[in-house]
Amino acid sequence: MKIIGVRFREVGKICYYDPDDIDIDVNDRVIAETDRGVECGRVILAPRELSNKYDNPIKKIIRKADLEDVVRYEENMKKEKEAFDICKAKIIELDLPMKLILAEYTFDNAKLLFYFTAECRVDFRELVKILASIFRVRIELRQVGVRDETKMVGGVGSCGRALCCHSYLSDFVPVSIKMAKEQSLSLNPAKISGVCGRLMCCLKNEAETYEYLNKKMPREGASVCTPLGEVGVIVSTSVLRQTVKVLVNKSEDAKEIEEYSLSEIRVQA
Template identity: 90%
Template sequence: MRVIGVRFRDVGNICYYDPDDIDIDVNDRVIVETDRGIECGRVILGARELSETYDNPLKKIIRKASPEDICICEENFKKEKEAFDICKSKIIELDLPMKLISAEYTFDNAKVLFYFTAECRVDFRELVKILASIFRVRIELRQVGVRDETKMVGGMGSCGRALCCHSYLSDFVPVSIKMAKEQSLSLNPAKISGVCGRLMCCLKNESDTYEYLNKKMPREGVTVSTPAGETGVIVSTSVLRQTVKVLVTKSEDAKEIEEYSLKEIRIQA
């Protein structure tokens, strides 16, 4: 099966389509049909053959985007900013307990989607009626979580770089406190939580490496033999360097801490 990968937002999910007989390259803009309606997306993955099959046939590319299509996308982008401001003002007028995140027009201008966050269920039926009378198109409001909000809005992480979810992560990955423990990080929530208030996505980046290296490391307090034939106790370890510090007894009154690589020591039974 021949497919191409299309993305509709800078860091959105990749959707697969049948390119049919259309000659399409990476970074080309294409017009496709989605669950939301007709959309204009950018080709992220060029045409390739896949061995697996899908239960439902993939939708075909309608056409490559023309200069006129790209102009429509640019106009929609401007209209989204106006729609956002109007919706935000109506939310304030109706005193609704919700926070507007973004507004999106479908390519065919048949629908406007508004994304918001809220701490509880919100009755926004009156808001939908007002917006429908203003825009004269179908209105759809979608509630999203705090991680989705951060992905849409973006920002800077504690590392000083753009947020992972906003810059390159297509999907959120499961992150657990175990990953922080594996990497010997502080378990203070303020230090391992991202802008969204959840555990930082980057904890996943090196978790597999740390998990593999930690399996090779002996525990602190284990008795080992040094290359000099002396006996000592491990007092600390360095996972990335794969070294240990050993408290070696030189004499009855003298003890020293010496550092060795894992290859240089032998764990005593």
């Protein structure tokens, strides 16, 4: 059985479909059924054989998008901007404690979704009635968290590059303070937090490498024997370079700090 990977938003999740013997290649537009309704997506993964058994049924794509479908998709994008402005104005008018993030039409225009954040539960029933009377489609409001908000809106991180979640991460990765500790980063929240206020997703990028290298490093304060047979104490380590600085007793009155690679020293028990 062959499958293809389809993404319906720029950095959304990759959904898998049966191409149903249709000639499809990467970057082609296709029309498919999703949990939200009929959508127009872009093929990210070319057709390939499904090697492992997949318990859940795999839907077939409806068709390959034609020029008319593409035009309709682009028109929906324009309509979403208009819907966003109207909904935002109504939120202000009703004085609702919520922040509108994104408006999204399904491809078949059967549903209009609005994503928002709020610090508490919001009674938006009146807002839904007003929006339904304006747009004459099914209205759905979805509350999202701060990480989802950042992923949808995008921005620039402290590194000066586009946010990972908005540029290439399909799903959020679990990040912990332990990762920052192992990478010897400052535990100042302002230094290791992203635009969303949560720990930066990029801490995960080198977590496995640091975890592996840290296991090979001796602890600071450990006694070691240098290549010259001198005994010293480790005062600092460089995880990436795999080197240590050792305080060596040259004489009763003289001490020097020298740098060695791990292969040059022997840790004393």
